[in-house]
Amino acid sequence: MESLVQNILNALQWGSFYALIALGYTLVYGVLTLINFAHGDVFMVGAYIAFFVSTFLLTTLGLPGWGVLILAIPLTMFFTSLVGVTLERVAYRPLRRKGAHRLYVVITALMAGLILEHANLAILGASRKAFPSLIEEQVYNIGGVVFTNLKLGVIFTAAAVFVLLNFIVTKTKIGMAMRAISYDKFAVPLMGIPIDQIIVFTFILGSSMAGLAGLLFAMSYPVLEPYMGALIGWKAFIAAVVGGIGDIRGAFIGGFLLGAVEIMVVAVFPSTYRDLIAFSVLLIILAVRPTGLFGVARHTKI
Amino acid sequence: MLLTVENLKVKYGNIQALQGISFNVDKGEIVTLIGANGAGKTTTLHSICRLPPPEAPKVVEGDIKFKGESILSTEPHTLVSVHNIALVPEGRHIFGNLTVKENLTLATYARKDTEGIKRQLKHVFELFPRLKERENQRSESLSGGEQQMLAVGRALMTGCDFLLLDEPSMGLSPLLKYELFRTLKRLNQEGMTILLIEQNASLALHLAHRGYVLDTGEMAAEGTSEELINDPEVKRAYLGG
Amino acid sequence: KIGFNIPMTGDIPKVGESSKLSAEMLKEDINGAGGLEVGGKKYMLEFIYEDNEAKAESAVTTALKLIEKDEVLAMIGPNSSKQAVPAGQVADDNETVMISPWSTNPDTTLDRPWVFRAAFLDPFQGPVAVDFAAKRFSAKTAAVLYDLSNDYSKGLAEIFKADFEGKFGEGSVKAFESHGTKDQDFSAQLTTIINAKPDFIFLPDNYNQVALIVKQANQLGWSGPIMGADAWGSSELMELCGDLCKGYYFSTHYAAKGAKGATKEFIDRYTAKYGEVPDDVAALTWDATRIVLKGIQQAGELTGKLSKDREAIRDGLSSITKFDGITGSMSFDEQGDPVKCAVVVKITDEGEFEFTESVCP
Amino acid sequence: MSLLEIKSMTHRFGGLKAVSELNISIEPGRVEGLIGHNGAGKTTVFNLVSGFYTPTEGNIIVDGQDTGGLKPHQVTALGVARTFQNIRLWKDMTVLDNIRISQHHRLGYSFFDAVMRTKRYMKRESEITAEAYKLLEELSLVDFANEYPKNLPYGTQRKVEIARALSVKPKLLLLDEPAAGLNSSDVVTLINLVKWISDNFPVTIWMIEHHMDVVMELCSHIVCIDFGETIAEGTPEEIRNNPAVISAYLGDDNI
Amino acid sequence: MKRYNVQIILAVALAILAYLAQEEIIGKYALSVLMFMGINVILSTSLNLVNGYMGEFSCGHAGFMAVGAYVSSVLGVMLFAKDKVFGPALLDPSLSIWVFPLIVIIGGIAAALAGLLVAIPSFKTRGDYLAIITIAANYIVISVVENIDTIGGARGFMGMKSVVKAMGKTIDMPWMPIWVFIFTILSVWIIRRFISSTFGKGVPAINQDEIAAEIMSVNTNKMKMVAFMLSSGLAGVAGALFAYILGYVNPGSFTILKSTEVLVMVYLGGMGSLSGSVLSAILFTLLLEALRPLQIIKWVVVPFLLILLMQFRPEGIMGNRELPDFFPRLKRFYAFKD
Ligand SMILES: Nc1ncnc2c1ncn2[C@@H]1O[C@H](COP(=O)(O)OP(=O)(O)OP(=O)(O)O)[C@@H](O)[C@H]1O
């Protein structure tokens, strides 16, 4: 029993990261139908930015841990969104302007991801970085269920981010504009909407969330390496799709679902079958709901 | 003159779609542009609205002036938000993944006057009661006619005073077609300037004050509606008799 | 002229980097002293580093390029078995000596007279851990967490399990859990393990994962002993793991703290030069390269004819009966595998790897 | 016997009843019309007949065979072809390919024939190509055989779409608003084309159209539906003067 | 006569290649690069069938490659080599020359069956949903292999070299380059013939308008199945050859990274351009070899070059055209589009 509750808690934490990254995938996808394969690596860069920001604040300014954290959150989000926006400006936008097939933009994203990884490797060397611990981690044990303040913080943040993004996308005009662009780019300027601004805004949102995820991730799993974003990025993409890509709720639920499936498979079955079972479960979900949990099949009027 | 088009030459890649056309629209007028398929009517509107690449036709020569100012280098969205020009595009291009209400709201993106928006919405629902009934339906499941109403309603929501319409009656039942034209007339009486493209030339000319006839990228005839209706050339080629 | 077939990009760039740094240091030493003396003549060393991207097919083309185009006398690496096994085939087919510093898969050298290695095999290290744990922790039960996609980790885990259960009976390994190479969250596996209440956890993982696993085990309330294997032995372990790893043990090739003689000298100089304590890859590459050099010296003289020299080097290598490396003294068996001792080290409170016990085959 | 019989067919989209208890039968050899207000369910009826939707209730019988449970391509093989309200040609393939591909149901050779270039393949391929050219010839589209549809004028695209449907060798040809977007002179051409097809091919034509001139000119029998139900049927004359049709559909042309 | 021109040219090319390899005029290194190039050609052309011609976004090509590699390896080792698990050789080694192509083809067939795993969901799903089904399929294949200890699990599987050696002992020829050459040509040839037939043109019809295709008599489900199975089958063939060239397979060689490499080749060449895929596979392989001296920087430079290339040719090297569209004189030799 405790171990079930314990694993639910584990799943919530792990799922939070999938969810946070999946949200970024889904935002960009929701607007441009672009699978931004560089997103996992933007997350990695986010973690590194968090690392540099925190060590700078810790050592050079000598701030206390909690102060560093409070400053590091906005700074990391800001710098990471710069990375995302730069990618958009330098790599994706020119292609869009030329009317390239969207999959060429996807491949460009893939390439951009490779560049981020290996530029990091070339510049910083192969040594892994240890993320400094910013807050005193408290281990609580309630009835055999063990958790830390960090774990709760992560889960709470993911939920808060979801609520915020969901509000932006469904309730505000800018959110409507984002959805409109994904459906029919042609008519958007006719509504007086500056299309490029909306796209940049989307990238800012998505990559700052990746930055936030990077910071939290680095705090929870304090070993940083250039390839850390690749796998989790792919899996978050899968989570986003299973939830119904382009849908904020889908990404959120999908992320937690994937986290839960991975954790629960390990908890119940021999752990060597984890990928096998986890991905089979996802296939079954897609077989039952071919457009993901929240995805709506796009009507083709004929 | 509200809108002046001077010697407009437009290309798609190497294809010259407009060979240098000139026309103008005055405030409060309904002007119609008729012509065969592929004559360049849509191209003309798209050049005015400066659609973003890659759909954009390339203006190689000539000028488009709005209220005496060239609008060739303005960003497309500012035409709507600053100059109050709205286009109802060919093929409707409604946002199918948004509800009817959201489509209408979105069109007010650049507007800040909450009161004005409210009034406008009421007005649109008055013009098209069907839209009110379908307010919360995903708009891609609307029928063709309903979508066309939405496209017009959406253009009105931008708060425009100059409306460009590209074949608005395409696919509409006769009943609705007449209704739409009556609506356009009413809007015009309320002060809206209208530039209308229409396949059904006789209907268009009956509505409009003036008309232009476009033929493979060149202006073939122009005049008041009466003059054109009675022009034997025009009659033979465009009025089906 | 010696070729290095190492992963500088891909999954394990650190391995390539350590190899390269270590080899560079050795080269400077020898060339600084006027070159390597073979049969009375001095030769300047030339090392060629090629990136195999941690990919099997790339390791093969790299090997062929080194052997054929660059005409190296011998090849060091590849390091991990995924690349070393196929590259070993290439080396063997093309009659060029290859020595893998790090690969532990028996297939790498099996029936390949031209292929050698510097590290001991998994079957040896598993029992070392069993014996040590039984003695030191008086353990009767154990739990294992290993990397399923890493053949080193998997092999070691399986051998450990077989040996442990052989000693303490079926079921004494109370949990046998796995994870993937790039995983970062191990909470579910650890929950299972901790609930099984083993006497200790055996963790044959790479040091970067060790850091994460130990931290997460702590967060889940584990306070018992953990024991690891040679892949822990990186200077980065302490940097990544911090205080949490202190007090744990692992078996490895050499102990940095309390090292004497050549080993100590190596460690000190490497540390001074690169600002980090050499990890096991660095030490093994150092030894592997020196073994090759010794093989060359044993060959007597270099004729300048490639195939003949290569053969001479192989014979020279096989004839090495005893080699005193910084990772201990070793000799090669008929497969080209080294016979050498393992040491078990303890991570001290200062974060140093302290010699605890030496286990020889 | 009727070529097509729709028996008390109902179709729902979620809660919306787009077609309700509809009974229509189409007699062979004629040109028939289907009119109705926007959203009346006309296209939905065509989608049901061509097998793209399966009716919630009721049956569709084509030439004596119930199409229940058949896939669209199987219905096509039974002899039902159609055009679309918005042109749906394969835009990046030549007109000739467009025509050839829609003979897929009677290719008569397999994957292995195609890869091995067997005799059968060679024979069928040349037959198919010859038939396609013949059809293009008849519809005087042959000049465009190697053009891409996207580069053709709108009116010609409509015509190519009709040609593509004919290449199926249908017994029943469904035309969904063929005159939409055409200007007056193209409309005249279209009327002549449909007449000519009806006279020269063994095919029954059923069309949806909002252009009253076209419908009145071509159709010998017209059904008018509203909210998925028949509100009137008869000859053009009867329809034109039917008060229900006027109030629900034709409207008042005084602007 | 004209019809046979290409066949003759290819046969001569094969003979020259075999001769050069036999006499070691091209070294083994160059030869191995050539062989991997051939494999990349098979991979990129076969993926182009699904991603370019059919317009799906399959990202798990390496999974099918793995199936082909493992099935043919196990089969070959079982038949012709002594192995710890599979016991002594079942057939006489001299038969290996004749049986080897069969083994490769069986590897392909096994991969084609695995392709069904993806083809069937594709009836209902398109685009990006299908993309992750292929990714999942890739993961599942790897996971299955890792969990089967008889084929080595993560440790990998070997013994294929002895099959290759058996061929060489029977008749002394550079067998692997010959087989790779033959299978590469064969793959391109099959795909080309398939997509130039009216039957095969159902595939791009699905791409351009699936609804129209289904309603205008194309059995879309069947076409998808054929396309997916052909594509994954050829990937399996490539995998089989890959396994025998290396003499060793390891699940780590067939991860999603490998899949993305193939993706890059397809889009670099141009969607729906067969000659583009061939060309880009060749260029890509050469580029990676040529830039070796850059070491770590290589993987910054290569993607950067590719991004630059896409800025200038946003439709890939060839777009959706074929070589003869650029060099009309080639048509004299061979009509690429008939
Ligand atoms: N995006 C484009 N690329 C290339 N050529 C185009 C493009 N759009 C239109 N054309 C060509 O430009 C010419 C004018 O087209 P346009 O769409 O303006 O005609 P139109 O008068 O609106 O016709 P319709 O009544 O069919 O809408 C035509 O010959 C058309 O083929």
Ligand SMILES: Nc1ncnc2c1ncn2[C@@H]1O[C@H](COP(=O)(O)OP(=O)(O)OP(=O)(O)O)[C@@H](O)[C@H]1O
């Ligand atoms: N896929 C769908 N999902 C939900 N509702 C639909 C769908 N397709 C059509 N409808 C609804 O069914 C009704 C009938 O639509 P249909 O397209 O058949 O109309 P129509 O008679 O062809 O109209 P038009 O003349 O405008 O083309 C409409 O109210 C429409 O909103």
Ligand SMILES: [Mg+2]
């Ligand atoms: Mg137009």
Ligand SMILES: [Mg+2]
């Ligand atoms: Mg309709």
